Amino acid sequence: MTDGPQSFDILPGDRHSPVILHVPHSSREIPPAVRSGIVLDDDELRRELDHITDSHTAEIAGEAAGLAGVTPWRFVNRTSRLVVDPERFPDEREEMTAVGMGAVYTRTTHRAVLRPDDTDPEPLIERYFRPYARAMTEAVAGRLAATGRAVIIDVHSYPTERLPYELHGEGPRPPVCLGTDSFHTPPALLAAAREAFAPCGETGLDSPFSGAYVPLEFYGKRSEIGALMVEIRRDTYMTEPGGPAGPGLSRLAASLATLVDAVSG
Numbered sequence: 001m002t003d004g005p006q007s008f009d010i011l012p013g014d015r016h017s018p019v020i021l022h023v024p025h026s027s028r029e030i031p032p033a034v035r036s037g038i039v040l041d042d043d044e045l046r047r048e049l050d051h052i053t054d055s056h057t058a059e060i061a062g063e064a065a066g067l068a069g070v071t072p073w074r075f076v077n078r079t080s081r082l083v084v085d086p087e088r089f090p091d092e093r094e095e096m097t098a099v100g101m102g103a104v105y106t107r108t109t110h111r112a113v114l115r116p117d118d119t120d121p122e123p124l125i126e127r128y129f130r131p132y133a134r135a136m137t138e139a140v141a142g143r144l145a146a147t148g149r150a151v152i153i154d155v156h157s158y159p160t161e162r163l164p165y166e167l168h169g170e171g172p173r174p175p176v177c178l179g180t181d182s183f184h185t186p187p188a189l190l191a192a193a194r195e196a197f198a199p200c201g202e203t204g205l206d207s208p209f210s211g212a213y214v215p216l217e218f219y220g221k222r223s224e225i226g227a228l229m230v231e232i233r234r235d236t237y238m239t240e241p242g243g244p245a246g247p248g249l250s251r252l253a254a255s256l257a258t259l260v261d262a263v264s265g
Contacts, residue, residue: 011074018147019072022154025081026058034083050242051109054157061155063253070264084128087213099165109163137215151263154213154229174204175236179229181212189226196259
């Protein structure tokens, strides 16, 4: 697969901010060379993108960045997670491989065929996954060097109704789910998030999705790196699946800005 333009944007914030708003799943963009390896027709692909894309999360992060007293940094994926999913493990550690949704998906949200089973994931991992991982690692290292710490806030969304691909979707589906990591999510970060998102309704913990993203070079090693995943139930801010945003978006952005400010000091 030939080289092409960078598939992500790093949007600088205040030099004193430790915060990176990470938006990995907001894009619907699939380059033509990648599209050719997907077996869905255009209508099927459009429906799949409606279900799998965390629509409008880049807008939520962008509005929050504008509202925050200390502007956070933003790292935004500009290609769809159907190209590669930058938050998956690229090897046998990834449990989602069991449903064909490792770093390179071979199955859809409804467990239909997305790519042939004999698809070699390596070209996509080399072209998209590894550069993304390197750049995110460098972005976190930059915050560590500048401020002595880093706080990664992952901005995601999830559907109101469980989709067939979800491995742990039988639990609660609150308006805001906070995904945590036992090493990288300190109590103060979690408490700040609960308080910040209180105006948006109930916040839940690690259901239906759990964990928080930290680049592998630092994962479990650097306690100065805090991480939290914010999963927003889509009916709180948009028409499902894949429809327009509503007034809830600004309320969520304001809460996210409150969280950014709470952890920036």
